[in-house]
Every structure is written in structure tokens, then in C-alpha cells.
Amino acid sequence: MGAYDMIQNLKEIYEGQARQEMYETSKALFQCKMSEGYLVGAHVIKMMGYIQTLEKLGFPLKDELATDVILQSLSDSFMPFVLNFNMNEISKTLPQLLGMLRTTESNMKKNSSKSILMVREAKRKGKKKAKSMGNGQSKPKEKDALKPEKEISKDRKCFYCEKSRPWKRNCPLYLEEVKKAKANGTSSSGINRRTSKLNRDGLLDPYGTNR
Structure with a gap:
């Protein structure tokens, strides 16, 4: 067989397998959804792996489309970030987008810890106030009750x-x-x-x- 015939024969053998692999990879990419509490770094890296696999199979995605697919797969807690990203028309590569999402995730954790501390402090102040009000409504002492209304x-x-x-x-x-x-x-x-x-x-x- 000549070189051309060998290439055509290999295409016929492996083209069907590549088409099936492309279908499975694209299905996993577009159906991927981040669950609440899952690390955004691990989620984005997994989706970047699917995008690179499609590129190797001959079905590359443009950066804008790949960015939209990743943003659509994020959990609801990242909706403010997605709105800000689209309103400002930010253009970033996938690694840069990954860094921005990790920074946003760390800020969200800090804010949630501060809100928990504020709630705990408010509960403690409420308990102290209730105790002080209970002490203020106590019965008068016997010495005060036995005092005459007018001084002698x-x-x-x-x-x-x-x-x-x-x-x-x-x-x-x-x-x-x-x-x-x-x-x-x-x-x-x-x-x-x-x-x-x-x-x-x-x-x-x-x-x-x-x-």
C-alpha cells in the first residue's frame, strides 16, 4: 500500500471512534454543573480538560464560547460574579478566568465567616439584655418595703x-x-x-x- 492508501485506511478505522469520543466529551462538557460547596478551581480545571480534549479531536471551541460554557456551569452563589463579568464585557483567557473565580471564592468565604460572627455576637447581646431585664424586674427588697412613707x-x-x-x-x-x-x-x-x-x-x- 502506498502512503495515501494507508492514511485513508487509518481514517476509516479510527474516524468512527473519534466521532464517538467527541460526542461523549461534548456531552460531559455541556451538562457539567457545579454544585454548591464544591471548589470552583477543581470544577473549572475539569471543564478545561474537556475543552482541550475536543481541540485534540479536531473540534476546538473559541475562547468566548468556552468562557460562556464555564460561566453557565457555575453555582448560583457565583451569579453576582457572572453578571459583573458580562456587564463589563471582560475578556480573559481560561487560566485568567480560573484565577478570578478562585479570588472571588476566597472573598465569599471571608464574608460568610464575618456574617456568622456578627450573628453570634447579636445572639450573645440579646441574651445579656434579657438577663439584665430579668434582674431589673426583680421584687423589691424587704428593707425598702418596710421603710415608712414619710421620714420621722x-x-x-x-x-x-x-x-x-x-x-x-x-x-x-x-x-x-x-x-x-x-x-x-x-x-x-x-x-x-x-x-x-x-x-x-x-x-x-x-x-x-x-x-
Whole structure:
């Protein structure tokens, strides 16, 4: 066989296999879709491998078409990047596009980590605020509840000895007579009668009745 006949024979043998391989490669390329959370670098490198295989089989893709195919295969989280890329009519080679996508992915991760920290700080502040509000609504202390509404004047007189001494329990004259009554075994009716008389005369201190 001559050289020409050998070439034609090889084409007939391997052309059918190349056509089938081109079909499978193009199908994998156009149906390739990036899932959320998958690394964009690995996804783009896989698609670049399909594009190079088609070029070797004699079906090369132009750079613009190859770029569109890769952008269409990205996940929804890269939609802002795709819109910005198309609006600004950016022209990049496939390796340059890969570098831009990796940079965008790293920025997205940084922003997501910051948002998570902000949410956690907001939850902590909300818990602290709830605790402070709970403490502010606590019941008043007993000491505050037992305080009289008005302050007692130091100029009030004892209803027993009629001297400047607010409380009957602090009156030495009254205490002395009580001790004498207890020592003699007599009742304190005389003391009570004196108290009643002072009450009728309007000399009884209202703070002394309960002391």
C-alpha cells in the first residue's frame, strides 16, 4: 500500500471512534454543573480538560464560547460574579478566568465567616439584655418595703414624758416605771391609764402606739 492508501485506511478505522469520543466529551462538557460547596478551581480545571480534549479531536471551541460554557456551569452563589463579568464585557483567557473565580471564592468565604460572627455576637447581646431585664424586674427588697412613707421628725415628743424623744421604747421614765411594776408584781394599768389620758388630750404620738 502506498502512503495515501494507508492514511485513508487509518481514517476509516479510527474516524468512527473519534466521532464517538467527541460526542461523549461534548456531552460531559455541556451538562457539567457545579454544585454548591464544591471548589470552583477543581470544577473549572475539569471543564478545561474537556475543552482541550475536543481541540485534540479536531473540534476546538473559541475562547468566548468556552468562557460562556464555564460561566453557565457555575453555582448560583457565583451569579453576582457572572453578571459583573458580562456587564463589563471582560475578556480573559481560561487560566485568567480560573484565577478570578478562585479570588472571588476566597472573598465569599471571608464574608460568610464575618456574617456568622456578627450573628453570634447579636445572639450573645440579646441574651445579656434579657438577663439584665430579668434582674431589673426583680421584687423589691424587704428593707425598702418596710421603710415608712414619710421620714420621722426628730422634733417629735414622747407621749409619756413629753420630751423630745420619738419612741416610747427609748423613754427612760417609762422603762423605769415598767421595771418597778414588774418588781412589785403589780400591773401596768396606771401606765396604760396615763397613756389613754394623753391620747384623749391630743398629746399621743401616733408613732408611739405601735412601738
